[in-house]
Amino acid sequence: MSDLEQKNDSLLRLYLTFFKMGMVTFGGGYAMLPILEREVVEKYRWADKEKVLDYYAVSQGLPGIIAVNVAVFIGYHRKKVPGGIAAALGVVSPCILIITLIAACLQNFQNNPYVQHALGGISVCVCALIASTLLGLWKKSVKDVTGFVIFLVVAALSLLTEISPILIVIAAAIAGILIREVQRRRKA
Amino acid sequence: MIYLQLFWEFFKIGLFAVGGGMATIPFLEHLSESSGWYPLSFITDMIAISESTPGPIGINMATYVGYNVGGLPGGFIATLGVVVPSIAIVTIVSRYMEKFSGNRLMDNAFYGLRPAVIGLILVAGLTVVQTSFFHVYQLADFARLGEVLDWRKLVLFVLMFFAIRKFNKHPIFYIAVAAVIGIVFQF
Known part of the structure; x- marks a missing residue:
């Protein structure tokens, strides 16, 4: 392993990368996906697109904050338990700094017109980033008609009903197992 | 010992709130009643601040409550409380995922999970579109769709989308540009 590669894989690198992600993620865990792909998949190649998506899927069904769960998955994947801790601390550190600053000195920050206008633009941008990321993930995840039906x-369930995402995730996993098993037996 | 209490309360939230940041709200309401640390009305402020600052919403809320209850160390300890269960649970799950990787049952489960998570993320994105592109309070009146839709935002969305596809710059770049556009054009 060259020095550069080693440096890229260090705990500090994990911490700083997730720090950066925590600082520019506006919204819930899903809003982190585009930047996660950029940093983790394209830049450092810590995991491929499918792996990241798998982590998202499992994180949806686990307790805890989704963005933190995904960070721990990637951190653990690279550097076991210390990696998971470094990534989790990285993603929460900017929150601690920013929120403390706001709570301590910037009363009514959320009502400031400049903040409001900037957020109006940012939310549109986050939508465009997610749309583009989903388009990129589509081919890798929806591989056939069955996948399309599951999607x-x-x-539809998530848009039109109040069913919890945990149940949806568990049902999708069971559906995947059953469908593939039936397909396999038919072939045999 | 307020810090120990803070850690324990947020540890429980991290352990039991399934489904991301917004899932922590019912827990925070309950905590308001049981601890008396903050009034219920405080939660609305907290959501507004969490949504206007970067970072996962659940974490922002933990830091905000913690800070207001116990100052700087309070914010740190509450946040740590939410995160510790995640680290433990994900570590255990990761071990099993690696152990069973290549296992047929596991691969088949992910065959179903991948399109499902695309669906879930899409709907999460649509919710943002709904609240940010439309003036939702008027949405019942669908005949006047042209008036309730914020056309400037739609134009920005289309421009942004094509810029992202074409230039492949870092997401931070687009977020910064969008923030400036939002301020200049008063979004």
Whole structure:
């Protein structure tokens, strides 16, 4: 392993990378996906697109904050338990700094017109980033008609009903197992 | 010992709130009643601040409550409380995922999970579109769709989308540009 590679893989690098992500993620865990892909998949190649998506899927069904869960998955994947801790601390550190600053000195920060206008622009941008990321992930995740049906059913359930995402995730996993098993037996 | 109490309360939230940041709100309401640390009305402020600052919403809320209850160390300890269960649970799950990687049952489960998570993220994105592109309070009146839709935002969305696809710059770049555009054009 060259010095540069080693440096890229260090705990400090994990911490700083997730620090950066925590600082520019506006919204919930899903808003982190585009920047996560950029940093973790493209820049450092810590995991491929499918792996990141798998981590998202499992994180949805686990307790805890989704963004933190995904960070721990990637950190653990690279550097075991210390890596998971470094990534989790990285993603929460900017929050601690920023929120403390706001709570301590910037009363009514959220009502400031400049903040409001900037957020109006940022939310549009986050939508465009997510749309672009989903387009990129589509081919890798929706591979056939069955996958497309699962996608449609999940999107409809999540949009139109109040069913919890945990149940949806568990049902999708069971559906995957059953469908593939039936397909395999038919072939045999 | 307020810090120990803070850690314990947020540890429980991290352990039991499934489904991301917004899932912590019912827990925070309960905590308001049981501890008396902050009034219920405080939660609305907290959501507004969490949504206007970067970072996962659940974490922002933990830091905000912690700070207001116990100052700087309070914010740090509450946040740590939420994160510790995640680290433990994900570490255990990761071990099993690595152990069973290549296992047929596991691969088949992910065959179903991948399109499902695309669906879930899409709907999460649509919720943002709904609240940010439309003036939701008027949405019942669909006949006047042209008036309730914020056309400037739609134009920015289309421009942004094509810029992202074409230039492949870092997401931070687009977020910064969008913030400036938002301020200049008063979004």
